[in-house]
Every structure is written in structure tokens, then in C-alpha cells.
Amino acid sequence: MSEETRLREEICTYGRSLFERGLTPGSSGNISLRLDDGGWLVTPTNASLGFLDPARISRLDAGGNLVSGDKPTKEIPLHAALYDSRVEARAIVHLHSTHAVAVSMLPEIDPRAVLPPLTPYYLMRAGATALVPYFRPGDPAVADAIRGLAGRYASVLLANHGPVVAGSSLENAVFATEELEETAKLYLLLRNLNPRTLSPQQVQDLVSHFGLTLPEGQAEGQAERQDCPSSGEGHRNG
Numbered sequence: 001m002s003e004e005t006r007l008r009e010e011i012c013t014y015g016r017s018l019f020e021r022g023l024t025p026g027s028s029g030n031i032s033l034r035l036d037d038g039g040w041l042v043t044p045t046n047a048s049l050g051f052l053d054p055a056r057i058s059r060l061d062a063g064g065n066l067v068s069g070d071k072p073t074k075e076i077p078l079h080a081a082l083y084d085s086r087v088e089a090r091a092i093v094h095l096h097s098t099h100a101v102a103v104s105m106l107p108e109i110d111p112r113a114v115l116p117p118l119t120p121y122y123l124m125r126a127g128a129t130a131l132v133p134y135f136r137p138g139d140p141a142v143a144d145a146i147r148g149l150a151g152r153y154a155s156v157l158l159a160n161h162g163p164v165v166a167g168s169s170l171e172n173a174v175f176a177t178e179e180l181e182e183t184a185k186l187y188l189l190l191r192n193l194n195p196r197t198l199s200p201q202q203v204q205d206l207v208s209h210f211g212l213t214l215p216e217g218q219a220e221g222q223a224e225r226q227d228c229p230s231s232g233e234g235h236r237n238g
């Protein structure tokens, strides 16, 4: 089996897994992989991640032109911008996962650190997550918003839409997206309950022990925030 054939199968396997666990409904969500020649494999437009055909996955050349397969997702500008700013990224996963979408609409969210450091695996897999404003799906302007983050975030949440996560492999991108979704779920479960997040010292210990690279100031800034506000906070009166 050639490397490209293996990667096509991998996209279908992870896509089915994500779909079957309810992490992206209908024909939402898309997956891309960057190949050694600079080209890409990307899931087709209007394709359900649960029912992908390896032979019909869109194959693009390094210039983004369709070489074979079905018409690619309209979210190409989103993927391209994240690849451009994260040179080490080899795979990107974009989902419409319920809890992350819900968190993207909350009034108290810090756009530089969408979620507090609730668990070590959130920091180890997803790192920190930035919020970008709402754009119509497929709007090329989302690319400017992603480029504006200057590659500091592998994990980005599109307001009222869903997460976009880059990884050094498809497995890493999928696992990071899952951690983001699970942490968003925890956040919603704990909101208004005043949970203890990881302390700045515990975050710093993870950063140094596992060699994590968080955006500048995040290790301290995240932990200092009072997330999961107590009852009433974070809601506008009137």
C-alpha cells in the first residue's frame, strides 16, 4: 500500500470514528492532510465524515488546484491559513462538536484562552485555544483572522461554528480536537460551580516536564483567570 493510499484510509477511519461518536453531525466537519510534495488530501464538500470513500477524497496540488477526486470542502481557506501559519502542521481537523460550539457563544470567553487549564491532557494535547469571530462558512476572510494569530495557536475555535485544530499527524490533530471537546464539556458542567483549575505552578510543571509550547503568557495568564464564573457573573443584566 502506498503512503497516499494509507493516508486516504486513515482519513476515512478517523472520520467515521468522529462521526459515529456524534462529534460532528450530518455532512459537517472536514479533515485535511498535507503531503510530502506540498499537495493535500482533503474531504469533499457536502460529504459526511461517517461515510467517506477513500477514492473520492479530493487531491490538491501544492497550488491548491484539484488534481483528482470530488470537489473539496468550501473551508479550504481556513485550512490553508492554518497550514501557512503552522509550518509543522501535517493535518487539520474541523468539527461542529456541540460543547465546543456552545462555549464559543459564552459572553465571558477570553479570545486568547477559550478554556481554563482544567486538566493536564487539555494542555498536553490542545495547548491553548484561541477564539476567532463569526464568519459565514467558506468566507475567505476567516483566513485573515487565522493568520492574525501568527501561528501561536494549533487550536482555534470559530465563534458559533466549531473548532479547527492542527497537528503533526492526523492522529495528533484528532486527539487534540477530542480533548478540546471534552474540556468544553467539563467547562459547561462546572460553570457556576467555582471549580479548582490547575494552579499556575501545576501548569508550569506540565510546560517544563513535557516541553509544551503555549502562546506567550498563557501558562500564567490562563491559570490566573477566574473561569467558570459563579452564578450571575458572565451574564449581562437587563
Ligand SMILES: [Zn+2]
Pocket (backbone or CB within 6 Å): 028, 029, 075, 094, 095, 096, 137, 161, 162
Ligand atoms: Zn464548519
